[in-house]
Amino acid sequence: MWCVAAGVPMRTIPIVGSEVMKLPQYAKVQVLSESMIDYQGSPALFFDVMYVQSPKAVSQGWVYSGYLETFREEFEEGLVKIDNPTPNLGDAAQYFIWHGQTQYNACGHICVSYCAGWDAELEDFLELLRSKKLSFITRVFPGWRGRGTSDADLDIMLSLFDYQLPSMRVAAALYDRIAKRTMLTPGRLTTLLKDNRVIYSVKINAQTGRLARQGVLHWVVLEEIAPDEFWGSVKLYNPFNNKLERYEWQQLVESGGVPYGIVVPR
Numbered sequence: 001m002w003c004v005a006a007g008v009p010m011r012t013i014p015i016v017g018s019e020v021m022k023l024p025q026y027a028k029v030q031v032l033s034e035s036m037i038d039y040q041g042s043p044a045l046f047f048d049v050m051y052v053q054s055p056k057a058v059s060q061g062w063v064y065s066g067y068l069e070t071f072r073e074e075f076e077e078g079l080v081k082i083d084n085p086t087p088n089l090g091d092a093a094q095y096f097i098w099h100g101q102t103q104y105n106a107c108g109h110i111c112v113s114y115c116a117g118w119d120a121e122l123e124d125f126l127e128l129l130r131s132k133k134l135s136f137i138t139r140v141f142p143g144w145r146g147r148g149t150s151d152a153d154l155d156i157m158l159s160l161f162d163y164q165l166p167s168m169r170v171a172a173a174l175y176d177r178i179a180k181r182t183m184l185t186p187g188r189l190t191t192l193l194k195d196n197r198v199i200y201s202v203k204i205n206a207q208t209g210r211l212a213r214q215g216v217l218h219w220v221v222l223e224e225i226a227p228d229e230f231w232g233s234v235k236l237y238n239p240f241n242n243k244l245e246r247y248e249w250q251q252l253v254e255s256g257g258v259p260y261g262i263v264v265p266r
Contacts, residue, residue, distance in 0.1 A: 001068040003027045010061035014046040020061035053090040075244035080113050083121040093242035099144040107219040108149035110239035111199045112157040115264045167262035184259050186227035198222040200261040209240030211255035
């Protein structure tokens with residue numbers, strides 16, 4: 001189950017126990033047992049739950065059932081193989097250790113691996129880059145600590161595969177020569193994604209990895225747009241969680257701002 005509100009109290013015993021912690025919104029918990037408690041003359045259901053933030057930060061306590069709901073994992077996890085993830089279970093799935101350093105900014109490398117269908121570990125891809133594009137690795141991983149990547153950097157990584165380069169920029173692909181402007185619309189992007197993917201720049205919440213109006217710059221891969229009367233929904237690959245995710249069209253627009261990224265043929 002997951003927590004549907006922010007700052008939900010977890011207590012040693014229901015209602016009156018000492019507070020163990022406050023659960024963040026969308027925290028995933030494991031239900032261990034349940035108990036009906038009399039609250040002001042009426043029964044109320046409470047769950048004894050375990051919340052794992054990391055191997056060294058495991059909390060257990062009672063939470064009112066009204067704050068918890070079941071959820072369904074629509075998409076599988078681990079779409080890009082990462083051999084040496086960080087041991088902290090609360091870390092993003094994209095965080096891993098390479099050459100003794102924790103890598104936090106590898107979203108571009110992971111997106112390229114995903115688009116290219118790289119079926120070995122991500123670390124093997126980085127070692128291939130190291131052997132073929134040493135100057136790139138030296139620049140992007142100074143002291144073996146990864147930094148952010150640009151659309152030009154994405155092209156350098158794609159050059160290891162059979163792609164025609166330079167890649168078309170998404171702003172150019174959506175440019176209308178009559179209107180003389182880039183037109184980011186559900187229909188135009190749907191057409192573009194029939195034969196292509198788009199590695200697209202967005203902003204995300206640094207804790208959850210979800211698309212946000214303000215936050216950390218991040219690369220995702222646009223997979224599919226489903227237009228409807230409410231603009232539509234978006235299916236994308238998010239390296240932060242290493243899985244496909246679904247959003248509303250307006251969330252993508254607000255998170256992405258001016259379209260920035262590259263078009264990658266399927």
